[in-house]
Amino acid sequence: MEPEIKIVNVVVSTKIGDNIDLEEVALILENAEYEPEQFPGLVCRLSVPKVALLIFRSGKVNCTGAKSKEEAEIAIKKIIKELKDAGIEVIENPEIKIQNMVATADLGIEPNLDDIALMVEGTEYEPEQFPGLVYRLDDPKVVVLIFGSGKVVITGLKSEEDAKRALNKILETIKEVQEL
Amino acid sequence: RLRKWQRRIRVSDAAERNLAFALSELDRITSKLGLPRHVRENAAIIYRNAVEKGLIRGRSIEGVVAAAIYAACRRCRVPRTLDEIAEASRVDRKEIGRTYRFLARELNIKLTPTNPIDYVPRFASELGLPGEVESKAIQILQQATEKGLTSGRGPTGVAAAAIYIASVLLGCRRTQREVAEVAGVTEVTIRNRYKELTEHLDIDVTL
DNA sequence: GCTTTAAAAAGTAATGT
DNA sequence: ACATTACTTTGGAAAGC
Numbered sequence: 108m109e110p111e112i113k114i115v116n117v118v119v120s121t122k123i124g125d126n127i128d129l130e131e132v133a134l135i136l137e138n139a140e141y142e143p144e145q146f147p148g149l150v151c152r153l154s155v156p157k158v159a160l161l162i163f164r165s166g167k168v169n170c171t172g173a174k175s176k177e178e179a180e181i182a183i184k185k186i187i188k189e190l191k192d193a194g195i196e197v198i199e200n201p202e203i204k205i206q207n208m209v210a211t212a213d214l215g216i217e218p219n220l221d222d223i224a225l226m227v228e229g230t231e232y233e234p235e236q237f238p239g240l241v242y243r244l245d246d247p248k249v250v251v252l253i254f255g256s257g258k259v260v261i262t263g264l265k266s267e268e269d270a271k272r273a274l275n276k277i278l279e280t281i282k283e284v285q286e287l
Numbered sequence: 288r289l290r291k292w293q294r295r296i297r298v299s300d301a302a303e304r305n306l307a308f309a310l311s312e313l314d315r316i317t318s319k320l321g322l323p324r325h326v327r328e329n330a331a332i333i334y335r336n337a338v339e340k341g342l343i344r345g346r347s348i349e350g351v352v353a354a355a356i357y358a359a360c361r362r363c364r365v366p367r368t369l370d371e372i373a374e375a376s377r378v379d380r381k382e383i384g385r386t387y388r389f390l391a392r393e394l395n396i397k398l399t400p401t402n403p404i405d406y407v408p409r410f411a412s413e414l415g416l417p418g419e420v421e422s423k424a425i426q427i428l429q430q431a432t433e434k435g436l437t438s439g440r441g442p443t444g445v446a447a448a449a450i451y452i453a454s455v456l457l458g459c460r461r462t463q464r465e466v467a468e469v470a471g472v473t474e475v476t477i478r479n480r481y482k483e484l485t486e487h488l489d490i491d492v493t494l
Numbered sequence: 495g496c497t498t499t500a501a502a503a504a505g506t507a508a509t510g511t
Numbered sequence: 512a513c514a515t516t517a518c519t520t521t522g523g524a525a526a527g528c
Contacts, residue, residue: 113502116502118523119524120523146526146527147498147525147526147528150498163525164526165526167524167525168524168525169523171498171499171524172499172500204524205523206522207522207524209502219438224399231388232400233520234401234439234505235368235400235401236519237520238440239439239503239521241520250521250522252503252520254504255435256503258504262522263521264522381519439504440505441505444505472507473506473507475507475512476505476506476507478512479505496527498525499524499525504519505518506518507517507518508516508517508518509514509516510513510514510515511514511515
């Protein structure tokens with residue numbers, strides 16, 4: 108059995124309009140925060156699905172916190188409808204692009220982080236600063252955080268398939284390290 | 288011609304001024320931390336290498352100096368924590384850590400994670416503990432390392448717990464508060480590591 | 495580089511009972 | 512001595528400083 112991979116966060120971007128008046132949007136959407144002095148984007152939190160949306164004057168939108176691309180799509184459709192109902196010009200079916208995904212998994216073994224750091228290129232292990240070992244893979248181009256418990260976090264993902272490939276690579280290199 | 292000549296003088300002037308500033312900062316911080324001469328010289332070499340490779344661009348001189356000192360301390364096995372160096376310099380720990388990683392990568396400085404044992408002599412002497420306690424603490428840490436009890440934990444916390452245990456075992460007890468103070472960790476951390484070490488290494492600490 | 499958003503891992507920290 | 516909350520690390524986009 109392969110380790111179970113759980114997607115815990117999906118970051119997506121899209122464009123829902125042009126020259127959006129964020130002051131106006133802030134009044135339309137209830138859980139909206141807009142403080143241009145602090146950040147140029149408007150922050151909107153939804154409870155279902157539980158995500159946070161960043162809306163910019165350019166009409167570009169980021170959605171974070173979703174567990175899948177579909178969930179992010181539902182969230183974006185929701186705010187599009189609300190803005191449309193309020194009379195704001197919006198793009199109805201915008202193209203949605205996955206920018207990043209975060210996944211967790213359990214290797215099922217307790218790796219020796221010191222040995223991995225010593226023998227594997229592209230690793231950083233500074234327990235004084237963080238308990239996990241940072242491993243940057245070239246293909247797929249992702250970053251894996253490996254912990255002494257065997258739990259791992261994979262980020263920088265563009266697809267679930269990459270998570271599987273990354274996990275298999277990690278398991279392979281750890282086995283090699285254990286043998287040497 | 289003359290312009291080019293003048294520009295060269297200006298550039299070398301600036302470079303000299305920067306180097307002089309960097310070295311004076313290096314002196315100031317290393318003496319503030321009470322670091323031995325060989326560590327200071329090692330840090331100076333690291334800094335010069337960084338300058339030669341043009342690694343200072345986009346970074347503050349002080350940040351690179353602080354990171355060079357941090358790296359030199361570890362390489363010479365007389366580690367200082369990022370917090371200690373951040374306090375002695377006027378650079379925050381985040382930037383020192385980031386710059387250190389950058390220097391390590393670009394200058395091919397390969398350092399293994401700080402060994403908790405390297406902190407023992409300094410912490411023990413600051414606590415006025417005898418050599419026997421130091422040896423006992425080191426022995427505990429060696430066993431702990433073999434059993435993987437140091438992996439992922441902060442080196443200072445594990446070292447502090449080992450010293451605390453050793454001091455109790457050899458009858459020159461220091462309180463958790465005293466040990467926590469010199470190690471720069473909280474008593475909660477010492478307690479957590481203490482539990483782990485005594486349980487997994489079958490150490491009887493009866494008070 | 496920074497600012498803001500979300501989420502996980504494990505360790506450490508600050509506060510509170 | 513506990514618990515709770517919060518911060519460390521990683522990735523990416525957005526617009527502006």
